[in-house]
Amino acid sequence: MRVIVTGASKGIGRGIATFLAMDGFQVALLARSKDLLKDVRQSIEEHEGDCFSVACDLRDPDETEYAIGAAVEHFGGVDALINNAGLVIRKSAFDISLDEWRAMVDTNINGVFYATRAVLPHMKRQGSGHIINVSSISGRVPLPGGSGYAATKFAVTGFSQSLLQEVRDFGIKVTTIYPGSVDSASHRHDPSEDAGWKVRPEEVGEACAHVLHTPPGTVISELEIRPLGRPPKK
Numbered sequence: 001m002r003v004i005v006t007g008a009s010k011g012i013g014r015g016i017a018t019f020l021a022m023d024g025f026q027v028a029l030l031a032r033s034k035d036l037l038k039d040v041r042q043s044i045e046e047h048e049g050d051c052f053s054v055a056c057d058l059r060d061p062d063e064t065e066y067a068i069g070a071a072v073e074h075f076g077g078v079d080a081l082i083n084n085a086g087l088v089i090r091k092s093a094f095d096i097s098l099d100e101w102r103a104m105v106d107t108n109i110n111g112v113f114y115a116t117r118a119v120l121p122h123m124k125r126q127g128s129g130h131i132i133n134v135s136s137i138s139g140r141v142p143l144p145g146g147s148g149y150a151a152t153k154f155a156v157t158g159f160s161q162s163l164l165q166e167v168r169d170f171g172i173k174v175t176t177i178y179p180g181s182v183d184s185a186s187h188r189h190d191p192s193e194d195a196g197w198k199v200r201p202e203e204v205g206e207a208c209a210h211v212l213h214t215p216p217g218t219v220i221s222e223l224e225i226r227p228l229g230r231p232p233k234k
């Protein structure tokens with residue numbers, strides 16, 4: 001199965017891409033940093049995974065369309081897109097700057113739309129495909145002290161749920177994944193905190209693999225993945 005993963009250079013995206021590649025998927029990596037993408041690609045290929053990478057700024061619709069097209073051409077098609085790229089700025093409406101607000105909207109909402117828009121014609125033409133949008137628990141419940149981030153993830157949730165109704169008649173599936181606390185540097189408020197109780201990025205990848213392996217006539221439309229343990233008491 002040929003899968004495109006956005007934001008694949010680090011954190012959850014790297015975990016998803018690595019797990020899928022080790023599980024036998026053909027994986028295309030998209031992110032802004034050429035150097036970080038190269039590192040992920042080398043790591044996957046050293047373990048005999050099938051991998052392709054292309055750097056692009058997902059906030060730019062033209063760059064995104066080119067990168068999606070390059071991945072589709074390389075693998076001779078596409079079976080799934082995982083919209084994972086995201087920016088976390090946890091500040092309240094009192095504290096967040098306009099530039100920070102715009103940065104999250106551009107990445108977390110526009111980037112998801114641009115990538116989806118670029119891949120849909122390929123999936124519609126072949127009569128099949130699967131789009132997984134990585135939202136957040138903060139896309140389901142309030143996030144005090146992070147209203148801007150929550151707003152973007154609620155947008156991903158609404159877009160995903162509506163998109164499914166628009167594309168299902170073309171054989172295209174849409175799944176929204178809601179990770180809880182994940183051991184990703186971008187989600188840490190304190191770099192020194194004990195993160196051993198959190199979900200590992202590769203475990204989000206494992207969840208994606210299960211979703212992608214559903215039979216053709218069924219779709220897991222929504223999936224929450226949370227840690228079983230609790231944060232250590234302070």
